[in-house]
Structures are given as C-alpha cells and as structure tokens.
Amino acid sequence: MKTAITDVRATLRALPPGSLVLTMPDLPDPMARRVALAFLEEAAAQGGGHVLPWPRGAQLLLGAAPGAAARASEALGRLIGARPATWTLPGDAAELDAWLDGLSPPAPQPTSLVALEALCAALPVEEVARLSFFAEGPDPRPVAQRLAPADLALEDPDLRAQARALLCRRVLAALTDPALRGRLPALRPGLRLLLDLPLAGLPGSRMVGGGRSGRATPIALLPLAALAEPRFPALAQDLAAAGWHTGFVSRDAEAVGLLAGGGYALAAPPPAAPPALPPSGDAPLFIALGRDIPAWCRAPGLLWEVPA
Amino acid sequence: MSVALPGPEVGPQAEALALAALVRDCVTSGVERRTLHLRLSALPEALREARHRQMIDEVLAPVMRPTRARRFELPGGDLVIVSPPPGQHLEEVHAALSRLLPEAPDGPLSTTMRLPAEGARLLSVVEGAMGLVLRREPAARPDALPPPSAADLDAALRALATADLAASLRSHPIWRLGDGQATPTPLWTETRVHLPDLMERLLPGASLAGAPALGRLFRRAAERRLLADLARPQVARAMDPACLPLSLGSVMEAEGLRFDAALGPVGREQLVICVPLSDVLADPGGAALAARLARERGWTLGLDELEPWHLARIDLRALDPGLVRLRFRAEWLAGSAAERAALDATLPKDRDRVVLMGADAPVAIAWAWQRGITAFMGKVLDARR
Structure with a gap:
C-alpha cells in the first residue's frame, strides 16, 4: 500500500497537541528494519497510535503512548543498536518536517532473479571485480591483494550471495581467458593473492597456485557457509592440491x-x-576488511585492508 | 551404566533387545567378542522342519558347552552366537555349518563377525530381525538435476505466494524419553514445509542443491506462507508447544515477526525455532540479531540438522543456541574408540539441549541414553504411543 507524502503530512498536522511521534529512518539492514517496524507496530497495538511509512525511507509511529513508546525504544536499542527519534507536536513540528524533507529514498533493489541475473550480466568486465590491498603488522605497505567480485549493495542476504556466486564465476572466466584478463584490474607483481571463489571452488584444475609456497601461497576465499557443506573437506583438499x-x-x-x-x-x-x-x-590468522581497522589488527600474522 | 530398552521380557523380541544391548556395550567399552550369525530365516521351507533344527543344534552344542558363549534367537528364526575371543570353536562350527547348509542366492547363511569392529553390521542384523531397518544415507547423492532457470524460479516464487501448502506440511512429535522409561512424553510438535514435495510440484526436473542461496530463497517463499497462516490470531493463540524448523531469513521476515507478535508471552515460551547452520554462516549478523530477538521475546532459538563434523568446526558459544538438533547416523556405532571419543567430545555439554532426530531404531535411543540425551524425534518413539 503506497502512502502519499501529502497524506502523511495531513495526518501529522491533524494530531492533537502533545502527541508523540516516533521516527525510525530506514536502516541499511532489511532484517533490522523489519524488527524496528514490528516493535513500532507493537507499541501502537499496546498504547494506541498508528504506524505509517514515510515514502522516502522511514517508519513513523503517530500518536504513541509514552510508556509503550519508551519500551519499544529501549528494546530496539538492545536489539539493533538504534533507537527511534521522539518528537512532541506541535513544538517539534518544524524540526520534524525538516528531518523528513532531508531523507532520501532508498536505492531500488532487484526484486526478481531475472533482474538480478541481468544486473550481473550487464556489468562490463572492468567493473566485475574489485582489487583491494592489505598490509601486515604495523607497516602499512601492501603485502597482499584481493581480487573480489564487485559489491552490488544488495540488501537481501540471499540475493547478495547469489550475485556473489554469479560475479565470482565471471571473474574466474575472465582470469582464464587471455582476451578478457587484461580488462580486469591489474594485479601487482610480488603481492600475495587473495581470490574470492564461488562455493563450487576452482573451475576444474586449470588454476594452480603458481608454485608459490609458505607465506606467498595464494589464499582462496570461500563463503563462510561452505563450512557447513558436506563436500567442504574434499573442496579444501582440492584447493590444497592445487597450491592454495x-x-x-x-x-x-x-x-x-x-x-x-x-x-x-x-x-x-x-x-x-x-x-x-x-x-x-x-x-x-585474520584478514581485516573495511576502512575502520582497530589497532589490534596491525599485529604480525594478521592482514588489514589499506587504501589503494 | 546398563541400558535396558523397555519391552517384552522373554521371547525372541527380548533376546534381540538383549543382543542389541550387548553389541552396544561392546562398541562403547571396546570389549572384543566373536559372533556367528546363522540366517536360518533364509532357509528354504523344506529345510525348516524340526529334525533339521535338531541337526543344527547338535552342531552348535560343542561351542556352547566349554566356552562362555551366549546364544540369541531372533524374531524370524535367526540365531546369533556370541563368544569371547579367540572364538576358535565358532570358526569350527562356522566351517561345519557352511558344509551342512545349502547355498542361498543372497549370500552365505552362516557368517562370522567381530565386535566391536563390526558392531554396526551386527546391529543392522538385529534390527532387521526386529522389523526395524536402519536406513543409511547413500554416501553421495547424485545431483544430476540441473538448477532451474531464473525465469522458472521467479515463477515458482510467485506461485508460492498464493500456493495452498496444506498438502506439503508435515508434522512430527518430539518426545522426551528418560533413561529406562517405557513411555515417552510429548515435548513439541514439529511442523515443517516439505520442500522436496514443493520442488517437485513447482520446479519438476530441477534441483537447487548446487545453489544454496537460491534454495534459501525458495524455502523463505514457502515459509512466508506457513508463517502468515500461523500468525492468524485464532491459530497463534491455540498453538500447542511447537518446534518450527525455519530458514533464518523466514524468522526475520515480516510474516515471522507478525507470528511472534501474535503468539503472546505464553505461546512464545513454548516455541522453539530451529535454523540451519548454513544460514547462520551465510548471515552471522542476522543470526546474532535473531538470537537477541529470541532472548528479548522469550522463545528459544535452536540449530537444526547438525552433524558432528559441524560441531567440530564451529564455535557456538557466541550464538548460544537453546536447542541443538542432531541427526542420528548408524556409522556412529562403528569406528574406533578414538573416533567415538572425538564424536562425544563435540556434543554440547548441556545434553538437555540436544534433540536426536532420526531415532528410527532402538539402538539410536540406547546411544543417546549413554550420553545423557533424552529428547527424540523418530519412528521408534511414534510407535510406542
């Protein structure tokens, strides 16, 4: 059910003086977002008021009872680490309006597998993979590089996993095709290779680790869920035999x-x-991903991501 | 600890139970025994008269007298002789009977086995005689079926949104049966969507086995329907203690959260939701959120379909599941003492949190009792009520 912005504003203005409004901006994690909505709806069911979506990315609980609103807010703080903002009308009306105007609609997401496959297939080879660099210990000079499938910023964890599988296959196909290999990000010589693989592992036996050993041995990165697969031991054995x-x-x-x-x-x-x-x-032992690297990651035996 | 399965006290059924207990004791304690299995149930009719049996008993007599051998007569007429090593007499009797008994088309009628090494083999003989045949999983399932196309899967997911699931729902009781108890008491009723059934209906000739993410999307679409039904107030309020195996995504779907809200505090206290380990590994953040939600709301979050090798590789302390469902495997009875000790070491310390699934034979219950596990799902208990 679509709610028009003008309808929400009209409802807001019609609230009696002293009314509470709780607002929860759209969270990046859809699970957390649904939990937030469930607790706002429960607060409405217990203490009155009603929940309306703000079409440009937020949930609003209008006319909440103070007790129920406080309980929902505390529970959400414990569960998802985010609490809804509380506004009292009409005093906060202008501020609330400004906050709502400042929201931007969430990026559209593919809603079907056909759309997801099309999205993955349409990426030019140059954009299929992303190269990042890693240092070890206190020295920030890179010692390793990771060739990973592009992150398509998909919200749904299963669509994300499927996109990763599709893109991993495209990266592997490009790596083993001389005509396409040059269009992937250029690997730097002398750096240890970390390569993301799909759940199925390496394609055939075509890709061997290049005879490097010890701390230069390339590392294959499988999705963590591979650990639950019955065929995982065989997969790890194949990788070891191929030098990974x-x-x-x-x-x-x-x-x-x-x-x-x-x-x-x-x-x-x-x-x-x-x-x-x-x-x-x-x-x-551990390869720290992302930009926020705590100091403990800059220890021997750990790799941490450094800006390119 | 001596494990006795409740049942009739005399007769072939009782002897079979006693033999099963003896085999288990040998397997767990590592005590060596030699055994001789006579498949008299496979004798042709013409050779089953009293005089034939007398002949066999005469051949057996020497082995029974001087040694501490024990003789078990199983339902169906098979005989099993168990003797301490070296069991020379058994070998002699085996040779004599092999000459005496005719050839059967499906293998020899007289077989010797060693315990504990061949414990699982002998147990399957006992259970076969009791009409309880352990089904063994094939070593590798051939997954020759191709994955569906994206368009076909999209169509199936759309169809699931309005499909009538009634024919694809399965319910099974989960029982508590304490060591030595004869009658199980019900703990929960498991309700699940039977996915192979739905796959067959909506995507015939295709398999999602090679693409776990797509398998989860299919499962979530099916479970959304189930949860929408369960979330209806009149259904949710009348719910008995339930165990729902669900995909992690389904638990945190709008329908799952609506079901949680509809249950109320009492219903939530009686609810266990079990998610597969692969879902936890695919989304550790989501699993942590589900665990926090379970604690906040008062239902129990468990892990489903665990295998011992999962427990050896995964550290579950952070997730702290309230229940762990293990599927019984007949292979656990065989193996060396070291292998059995390694398996035991992986079991959760709090055995009250373990449910043994696939308890289709008494031996599974005996195995569990020896380890303090008393919650079961399986045919052998369903039959007891």
Whole structure:
C-alpha cells in the first residue's frame, strides 16, 4: 500500500497537541528494519497510535503512548543498536518536517532473479571485480591483494550471495581467458593473492597456485557457509592440491566468533576487541576488511585492508 | 551404566533387545567378542522342519558347552552366537555349518563377525530381525538435476505466494524419553514445509542443491506462507508447544515477526525455532540479531540438522543456541574408540539441549541414553504411543 507524502503530512498536522511521534529512518539492514517496524507496530497495538511509512525511507509511529513508546525504544536499542527519534507536536513540528524533507529514498533493489541475473550480466568486465590491498603488522605497505567480485549493495542476504556466486564465476572466466584478463584490474607483481571463489571452488584444475609456497601461497576465499557443506573437506583438499590455502569470507564481524579449529584464514570486518584466534600456519590468522581497522589488527600474522 | 530398552521380557523380541544391548556395550567399552550369525530365516521351507533344527543344534552344542558363549534367537528364526575371543570353536562350527547348509542366492547363511569392529553390521542384523531397518544415507547423492532457470524460479516464487501448502506440511512429535522409561512424553510438535514435495510440484526436473542461496530463497517463499497462516490470531493463540524448523531469513521476515507478535508471552515460551547452520554462516549478523530477538521475546532459538563434523568446526558459544538438533547416523556405532571419543567430545555439554532426530531404531535411543540425551524425534518413539 503506497502512502502519499501529502497524506502523511495531513495526518501529522491533524494530531492533537502533545502527541508523540516516533521516527525510525530506514536502516541499511532489511532484517533490522523489519524488527524496528514490528516493535513500532507493537507499541501502537499496546498504547494506541498508528504506524505509517514515510515514502522516502522511514517508519513513523503517530500518536504513541509514552510508556509503550519508551519500551519499544529501549528494546530496539538492545536489539539493533538504534533507537527511534521522539518528537512532541506541535513544538517539534518544524524540526520534524525538516528531518523528513532531508531523507532520501532508498536505492531500488532487484526484486526478481531475472533482474538480478541481468544486473550481473550487464556489468562490463572492468567493473566485475574489485582489487583491494592489505598490509601486515604495523607497516602499512601492501603485502597482499584481493581480487573480489564487485559489491552490488544488495540488501537481501540471499540475493547478495547469489550475485556473489554469479560475479565470482565471471571473474574466474575472465582470469582464464587471455582476451578478457587484461580488462580486469591489474594485479601487482610480488603481492600475495587473495581470490574470492564461488562455493563450487576452482573451475576444474586449470588454476594452480603458481608454485608459490609458505607465506606467498595464494589464499582462496570461500563463503563462510561452505563450512557447513558436506563436500567442504574434499573442496579444501582440492584447493590444497592445487597450491592454495583455504580461507573464508564474511561481511559480518560476528563471523569471527564462529570459526573453531585452526587451519583456515577468515576475511571479515574486524570486531572492536581482538578475538581469540586459532593458529593457522602459513595462512594469516585474520584478514581485516573495511576502512575502520582497530589497532589490534596491525599485529604480525594478521592482514588489514589499506587504501589503494 | 546398563541400558535396558523397555519391552517384552522373554521371547525372541527380548533376546534381540538383549543382543542389541550387548553389541552396544561392546562398541562403547571396546570389549572384543566373536559372533556367528546363522540366517536360518533364509532357509528354504523344506529345510525348516524340526529334525533339521535338531541337526543344527547338535552342531552348535560343542561351542556352547566349554566356552562362555551366549546364544540369541531372533524374531524370524535367526540365531546369533556370541563368544569371547579367540572364538576358535565358532570358526569350527562356522566351517561345519557352511558344509551342512545349502547355498542361498543372497549370500552365505552362516557368517562370522567381530565386535566391536563390526558392531554396526551386527546391529543392522538385529534390527532387521526386529522389523526395524536402519536406513543409511547413500554416501553421495547424485545431483544430476540441473538448477532451474531464473525465469522458472521467479515463477515458482510467485506461485508460492498464493500456493495452498496444506498438502506439503508435515508434522512430527518430539518426545522426551528418560533413561529406562517405557513411555515417552510429548515435548513439541514439529511442523515443517516439505520442500522436496514443493520442488517437485513447482520446479519438476530441477534441483537447487548446487545453489544454496537460491534454495534459501525458495524455502523463505514457502515459509512466508506457513508463517502468515500461523500468525492468524485464532491459530497463534491455540498453538500447542511447537518446534518450527525455519530458514533464518523466514524468522526475520515480516510474516515471522507478525507470528511472534501474535503468539503472546505464553505461546512464545513454548516455541522453539530451529535454523540451519548454513544460514547462520551465510548471515552471522542476522543470526546474532535473531538470537537477541529470541532472548528479548522469550522463545528459544535452536540449530537444526547438525552433524558432528559441524560441531567440530564451529564455535557456538557466541550464538548460544537453546536447542541443538542432531541427526542420528548408524556409522556412529562403528569406528574406533578414538573416533567415538572425538564424536562425544563435540556434543554440547548441556545434553538437555540436544534433540536426536532420526531415532528410527532402538539402538539410536540406547546411544543417546549413554550420553545423557533424552529428547527424540523418530519412528521408534511414534510407535510406542
């Protein structure tokens, strides 16, 4: 059901003096966004008022009861680390109007697999992969480079995983095709290679690790969910036979706590506090992704992302 | 600890249970025994008269007398002799009977086995005799079926939004059966969408096995329908203690959250939602949010379809699942003492949080009891009520 902006404004103006309005901006994570909506709706069910979507990316609870609103706000703080803003009308009306005007609509998302496949297929080879660089220890000079599929900023985790699989396949196809390889970002000589792979692993036995060993051994980054696959041990064995270390990649800092047992590298955004990391031989213990790198990541045996 | 399965106290059924217990004890304690299995149930009718049986008993007599051998008569007429090593007498009897008994088309009628090494093989004999055949998973499922095209999958997902799921829903009770108890008490009723059924209906000839992300999209679309039904106030309020195996995405879908709201505090306290480990690994942030939501709302978040090798690779302390569902595998009974110890070490310390799925044979229950596990889902318990 679409709600027009003029309708929401009219409803806002019609609220009796002293009314509370709770606003929750659209969160980047759709799960967190749905949890926020569920708690606003529960506050409305318990304490009166009603929830209306602001068409340009927010949920509004109009006419909330103070007790129910406070309970929802506290629960959301605990659950998603974000609380709705509370406005009292008519005093805050102008400020609320300005805040609403400042919101921008969320980026459109593909809603079908046909659209997703088209999106992935339409990317020119130059944009299919992204090259990033990693340092080890306190020295910020890069020692490793990661060739990863482009991040399409998809909200749905399953569509994102499928897009990753499709783009990984395109990157691998381009890497093994002399006519296309030159259109991928140019790998720097002398840097250890981290290569994102689809769940199926390497395509055939065509790609061997180039005979590098020890701390120069290239690292294959599989999605963390590969760990639950019955065929994972065979996959890791194939990779080792082809001269690769096995690693995992996740976009969540929570991934760090899930991996038990040594032997595998993990590339993920770093949690604020250093976790207990299992030893992993010649593979780095942890590969910190992203721009916000806490100081604990600049230790020997850990790789951390540096600006290109 | 001695494990006795409740059942009749005399007769072939009781002897079969006693033999199963003896095999399990050998397997868990590593005590060596030699066994002889006589497949008398496979004898042709003409050779099953009393005088034939007398002949067999005469051949067996020498082995029974001087040693501490025990003899078990199984339902169907098979005989199993269990003797301490070296079991020389058994070998002699085996040789004598092999000469005496005719050839059967499906293999020899007299077989010797060693315990504990061949424990699983002998247990399958016992369970076969009791009419409880352990189904073993094929080692590798051939997934020759191709994935569906994007257009076909889109059409299936659209169809799921309005499909009638009634024919594809499956319910199974989950039982508590304490060590030595005869009658199980119900804990929860599991309700799930049977996905192979829906795949067959909506995407015949295709498989999503090679594309887990697409499999999850399909599952979520089906479970959205289920959750929308369950979220109707009259359904949610009348709900008995339930165990819902769901995709992580489904739990956090608008329909899942509406169901959570409709249940109320009492309904939530009786609800367990089990998500697969692969979903947790695919979305660790989402799993952490679901765990926080479960604690906030008062329902239990569990992990579904875990295998021991999962538990060895994954650290679950951060997620702290309230329930862990393991699927029983007959292979667990075999293997060396070290392998069995490694398996035991991976089990969650709090055994009250473990449900053993696939408890289709008494041996699964005995295995669980020896490890303090008392919650089960499977045919052998359903039959007991």
